Amino acid sequence: MRILVTNDDGINATGLACLEAIAQTLAGPSGEVWVVAPTAEKSGVAHCISYTTPMMINTLGPKRYSVDGYPADCVLAALHHIMINTPPDVILSGVNRGNNSAENALYSGTLGAALEGALQGVPSFALSQYFGVKNRDLADPFEAAATFGASVVKDILEASVPNDHAYPLFYNINFPPVAASEVKGRKVAPQGYRDGVRFSAQAHQPKSGRQFLFVSGGDQTIPTAQGTDAQVNLDGYISITPMRADFTAYDAIEALKDIE
Numbered sequence: 001m002r003i004l005v006t007n008d009d010g011i012n013a014t015g016l017a018c019l020e021a022i023a024q025t026l027a028g029p030s031g032e033v034w035v036v037a038p039t040a041e042k043s044g045v046a047h048c049i050s051y052t053t054p055m056m057i058n059t060l061g062p063k064r065y066s067v068d069g070y071p072a073d074c075v076l077a078a079l080h081h082i083m084i085n086t087p088p089d090v091i092l093s094g095v096n097r098g099n100n101s102a103e104n105a106l107y108s109g110t111l112g113a114a115l116e117g118a119l120q121g122v123p124s125f126a127l128s129q130y131f132g133v134k135n136r137d138l139a140d141p142f143e144a145a146a147t148f149g150a151s152v153v154k155d156i157l158e159a160s161v162p163n164d165h166a167y168p169l170f171y172n173i174n175f176p177p178v179a180a181s182e183v184k185g186r187k188v189a190p191q192g193y194r195d196g197v198r199f200s201a202q203a204h205q206p207k208s209g210r211q212f213l214f215v216s217g218g219d220q221t222i223p224t225a226q227g228t229d230a231q232v233n234l235d236g237y238i239s240i241t242p243m244r245a246d247f248t249a250y251d252a253i254e255a256l257k258d259i260e
Contacts, residue, residue, distance in 0.1 A: 004088035008109025071113035091117035094127035132177030192224025
């Protein structure tokens with residue numbers, strides 16, 4: 001198996017090293033792992049691409065590259081240039097430092113890369129490690145992802161999941177904020193909603209008199225509805241959420257028929 005690894009935390013991120021190890025396990029001794037990741041951190045850029053500007057590719061070693069662009073750019077650079085003669089069988093994005101459950105999924109560059117991989121016709125997975133009081137101070141806060149990541153992806157790949165929609169599936173996998181020994185199992189869960197949690201912008205004015213805005217997220221300890229992603233994560237389970245790049249609100253179509 002040939003696997004492409006990318007992320008949104010940047011080429012030097014600890015979570016990327018974790019994902020490379022997961023990919024090596026999946027690929028096996030005869031497989032290949034290629035790394036194409038952003039030169040610098042690109043968190044929160046969602047599915048952004050460098051549509052109007054060129055991007056520089058940096059060769060860092062055999063099968064290892066960084067791209068001066070966004071996570072989705074890395075997928076495009078890999079599929080249409082770097083790996084054009086050796087396309088990947090699977091794309092893995094992550095392991096993100098922090099969860100991409102609930103509303104975070106909408107902003108995530110980790111998911112943006114997986115979404116682009118799916119649009120390009122390659123089975124794609126976004127992996128994220130939820131952080132909390134039970135794991136953030138561990139010697140390896142990514143140990144839940146490191147322990148269970150390969151088996152989760154392998155089982156999804158081997159499952160008989162219908163995927164004949166015009167917009168192919170990709171998978172959002174979030175590992176709970178606990179030590180690996182405390183992971184209770186897996187749950188296939190829909191994307192949840194943290195009630196009252198939104199991103200915001202906060203002003204800061206230094207002595208120079210110039211004004212700056214810093215974007216911040218909301219409380220990540222607030223659970224979502226029973227059985228949805230963040231709630232099962234906070235209960236100690238790995239969440240698996242199948243997704244598509246189809247934003248249509250099908251439940252509203254009939255209600256709008258009268259205005260046609």
